[in-house]
Amino acid sequence: MKNNQEFINKMEHDIESSALPEAIKRKLIANLLLLKGRKVNLLITGATGCGKSSTINALFDADVSKVGVGVDPETMDIERYELGNLILWDSPGLGDGKEADNRHARNLTKKLLERDSDGNPLIDLVLVILDGSSRDMGTSFELISNVIVPNLGEDKGRILVAVNQADMAMKGRGWDRENNKPEPELESFLEEKVESVKRRIKESTGVDVDPIYYSAGYKDGDKPQRPYNLTKLLYQIIHYTPKEKRTIYVNNINRKREMWKDDDELKDYRNSIMDDIAESISECADIGADVGESLGSCFGSFGRAVGRFGGRIIGGAFGAIKSCVKSVFGGLFGW
Known part of the structure; x- marks a missing residue:
């Protein structure tokens, strides 16, 4: 990927093609759009x-x-x-x-x-x-x-x-x-x-x-x-x-x-880097506890319920984002 927008576009595609509820998709994609121009x-x-x-x-x-x-x-x-x-x-x-x-x-x-x-x-x-x-x-x-x-x-x-x-x-x-x-x-x-x-x-x-x-x-x-x-x-x-x-x-x-x-x-600096980048994308998603931990399966192999930030459970959505980030870093860090 040559620039930040290509990375964001890939993330947006993964979210759009997932089985996440539409309201949650919109929240995640809205946050991604904010990242494009920064x-x-x-x-x-x-x-x-x-x-x-x-x-x-x-x-x-x-x-x-x-x-x-x-x-x-x-x-x-x-x-x-x-x-x-x-x-x-x-x-x-x-x-x-x-x-x-x-x-x-x-x-x-x-x-x-x-x-x-x-x-x-x-x-x-x-x-x-x-x-x-x-x-x-x-x-x-x-x-x-x-x-x-x-x-x-x-x-x-x-x-x-x-x-x-x-x-x-x-x-x-x-x-x-x-x-x-x-x-x-x-x-x-x-x-x-x-x-x-x-x-x-x-x-x-x-x-x-x-x-x-x-x-x-x-x-x-x-x-x-x-x-x-x-x-x-x-x-x-x-x-x-x-x-x-x-x-x-x-x-x-x-x-x-x-x-x-x-x-x-x-x-483990490698996983800590991915946690921080995934948090960057999911920070504004504001996914409630009632849906958080049930979302991992929506992403199939990409998703797993992890993460608590600021008292908000963002579970599977965060796990899915982290997995996508990990796929980008995989060759770099030897995964």
């Missing part, structure tokens, strides 16, 4: 060398040298990449000198304060990438404390923090290259690092964040290193994106299966 604006920032471009390429298989488009001259330092309904904003962080830092801060502030046609903040989510190979993160904390958080408005949950280059956190020591994961000593070091980041941000801004560590991967000569915890990063991005926009990521995710092979084992 866009996600994801702003990615971090100090020079933190790996923003490699992260974009890993997540979305986007050649940033080819998809960049022009931006407002007043924010010319911020690169805009348009991938269908997904808009990526690549903003320089601080650390390029006092004059450049002041310019970057002004431009970033302007973008964070920008509103869409409905009067809502244009930027749905800010991803701040930290350099895991560096001990000095002072400029990144300054960026978060003095520029990003003060300009998020009331919704302080629009910020994610991720530590890239986890494999180089101890100058390359402790990384199991054969299995592409940290050894116990490095894993402990990384856990302490993200806890330190979380604590420092809380102390300086009062905002709770849940940082993760990952590696976007790279090429070592002709031999590429696969990413690590990329699925976990994708889950965080989707989870903290407004529910009504989560489906937009479906058709932009990197289709190379090897990119998603290696993660920690703390959570």
Whole structure:
């Protein structure tokens, strides 16, 4: 599928051809129609060398040298990449000198304060990438404390923090290259690092964040290193994106299966991603408890009664939607 509308069209077809009651079909399809025209604006920032471009390429298989488009001259330092309904904003962080830092801060502030046609903040989510190979993160904390958080408005949950280059956190020591994961000593070091980041941000801004560590991967000569915890990063991005926009990521995710092979084992991020996307579609369906759990059989092999959100049982309809989402992700995640 090439774009968000194709994914929505497939979902609409599956709903229309099902044996669901007409009233429920109408509710689900009305919600799908709302999703067609939506866009996600994801702003990615971090100090020079933190790996923003490699992260974009890993997540979305986007050649940033080819998809960049022009931006407002007043924010010319911020690169805009348009991938269908997904808009990526690549903003320089601080650390390029006092004059450049002041310019970057002004431009970033302007973008964070920008509103869409409905009067809502244009930027749905800010991803701040930290350099895991560096001990000095002072400029990144300054960026978060003095520029990003003060300009998020009331919704302080629009910020994610991720530590890239986890494999180089101890100058390359402790990384199991054969299995592409940290050894116990490095894993402990990384856990302490993200806890330190979380604590420092809380102390300086009062905002709770849940940082993760990952590696976007790279090429070592002709031999590429696969990413690590990329699925976990994708889950965080989707989870903290407004529910009504989560489906937009479906058709932009990197289709190379090897990119998603290696993660920690703390959570089933793949199923969690599908839960969040299915919830996005079913959130406004408002299916009552009296019909919820009886709907699974209407979809035959696609349906099963699962899920409770906000006290509303959406049972089989949610299960059917999740199964359809799973069919889209099947090849990607190896199902």
